[in-house]
Amino acid sequence: MYGHRKNISDVRTPDRFSYPPSPSPSSYSTSSGKSTSGRSRVRGAARSVAGVFVACFTPPEEDTHHHSSSVYGGVSDTFSSTSDFSGASDSTDGRKRGTARGIYGTRNDSTHMKEPGSVKFTIAEIHYATKNFALALKVGQGGFGTVYKGQLQDGTLVAVKRAKKIMYDNSIGGEFQSEIQALSKVEHLNLVKCYGYLQHGEERIIVVEYVPNGTLREHLDCIKGDVLSFASRLDIAIDVAHAITYLHTYTDHPIIHRDIKSSNILLTEKLRAKVADFGFARLAADVESGQTHVSTQVKGTAGYLDPEYLRTYQLTEKSDVYSFGILLVELVTGRRPIEAKRELKERVTARWAMKKFTDGFAISVLDPKLEKSEANGLAIEKILELALQCVHSHRRNRPIMRRCAEVLWNIRKDYKELLD
Known part of the structure; x- marks a missing residue:
């Protein structure tokens, strides 16, 4: 009914896989209509999306241990290890630096x-x-x-x-x-x-x-305040996208947060989002000197970790993009990235949500506390489409954070027009 697509009969979920070429960020559909070519490429890319999440929950065997971290002291599972150093590789992640700060300043x-x-x-x-x-x-x-x-x-x-x-x-x-x-x-x-x-x-x-209104995770669990409306969740996603864009683009030297998650996002009384906890933050590679990544032991939180970073120990800003993609799924579903008490096919929330999305049932993953309206159905499809790009198995095919913010702005614009 809302965003229903023709079922994909050959969707499968192998343990390991490679994506076909991903659509470029410019192919995102941000209007209320559908982009046939963009959607078909997204479907193709999504057919084996589950494998990336399997890698995400398998930390490297060497020098990796669990560590508790939180913005205001809450406990969560984080991967942490020592010994950081800089390195370079034979591929380049482009970064466009700017001096005008605008809203990010x-x-x-x-x-x-x-x-x-x-x-x-x-x-x-x-x-x-x-x-x-x-x-x-x-x-x-x-x-x-x-x-x-x-x-x-x-x-x-x-x-x-x-x-x-x-x-x-x-x-x-x-x-x-x-x-x-x-x-x-x-x-x-x-x-x-x-x-x-x-x-x-x-x-x-x-x-x-001091931010008085608790964490995003507490609000999604309804520990704090009333149920977050879909509009509020969209606003929060945009706030977080702006914050990460600023870190990646508008600081004197780009900063990688490395622990983007719902328990590290604080909400004001007006439900404005503030990203917190920089204990794992690292300066990004110095592009001007020819570096394309920072080689470092893995740090982050289970469920949000970039599988390419886990596999190669190569950290770039695109690792934050991956975590942001997981956060988008968390916002629309209300579920944690790992739901250990659910049946096997639903335990990894992003894998479950992407399977529903590619089968044409995106609305079915909407947080049950929210209304299944036409506006919510169309918006959730576009958000999951963006999330799918963010969690691509290869960082080079993920959008930059500024593009994520632009896409979300357009989604919000279309969403508000449907509500009027």
């Missing part, structure tokens, strides 16, 4: 600082803000440590991330430095703002913007 007002991450707090200021780390102000717990809600002397509400003292090893120290370095370079409406840090004696503390 939006600066947040702050009464406490002039530059992001520039303040070196004293322990006395931290004790004042958290009332000596009062248990009543504890808002989260995770692999990095404990997170407290605090208030600076000028009234600014903050989240104070205090590392566990027993975990001051090379890994935690590296994550602390990575987060400080990354946060000190960025400022954008859809990124959690960093106010400063403290590194004194045994204390490792990061002070960031």
